[in-house]
Amino acid sequence: MFVHRLTAADHGLLDVAVRRFRGIVVEDHAPFLEDPATVAFVALEDGDVAGWVRGCRQRHVGGYSQVQLYEIGVAEPARRHGIGRALLTAFRDHAVREGHSKMWLFTDEDNHPAKALYEACGGRPSPHADAGYWWLLDSGAVR
Numbered sequence: 001m002f003v004h005r006l007t008a009a010d011h012g013l014l015d016v017a018v019r020r021f022r023g024i025v026v027e028d029h030a031p032f033l034e035d036p037a038t039v040a041f042v043a044l045e046d047g048d049v050a051g052w053v054r055g056c057r058q059r060h061v062g063g064y065s066q067v068q069l070y071e072i073g074v075a076e077p078a079r080r081h082g083i084g085r086a087l088l089t090a091f092r093d094h095a096v097r098e099g100h101s102k103m104w105l106f107t108d109e110d111n112h113p114a115k116a117l118y119e120a121c122g123g124r125p126s127p128h129a130d131a132g133y134w135w136l137l138d139s140g141a142v143r
């Protein structure tokens, strides 16, 4: 398994991910792939998309930049083999390399697998939202 960051050329991989994990058909992936805010990765196993994570870069009113992890998913038969952790780690490491101060997300209060993943990967429950998690990536961010 390896994790690949989607580029503007990755229409085919994104198309598989969107169909598999969102169950929708999208005519043109260019607006998403070419949006400067977009950050997205897929996990590939034997050339097939076993998981994905996507999110966006944001500027916080506090003066720093951050990334929101908007969605992460792993194909059901491939779960509990470390793919979710690999995707989240790739997303986080990329945010660190880009110099963002914070990574954050919302999940559902009753999504126990997701909450377990975020906690296993160092996420801290948000003080602002019941089902939010955040990662401080540098000391410049307001908590």
Ligand SMILES: CC(C)(COP(=O)(O)OP(=O)(O)OC[C@H]1O[C@@H](n2cnc3c(N)ncnc32)[C@H](O)[C@@H]1OP(=O)(O)O)[C@@H](O)C(=O)NCCC(=O)NCCS
Residues within 6 Å of the ligand: 071, 072, 073, 074, 075, 078, 079, 080, 081, 082, 083, 084, 085, 086, 106, 107, 108, 111, 112, 113, 114, 116, 117, 118, 120
């Ligand atoms: C959440 C999800 C992405 C986890 O992906 P995954 O590939 O199964 O996770 P990993 O195998 O990398 O798990 C890493 C760690 O997270 C925790 N974890 C993950 N799934 C868990 C589960 N079902 N129960 C308990 N702990 C779990 C464990 O600590 C695990 O480490 P371990 O296997 O060594 O015990 C996957 O369950 C999924 O796609 N769910 C449906 C989509 C979804 O709800 N996404 C989140 C929306 S916000």
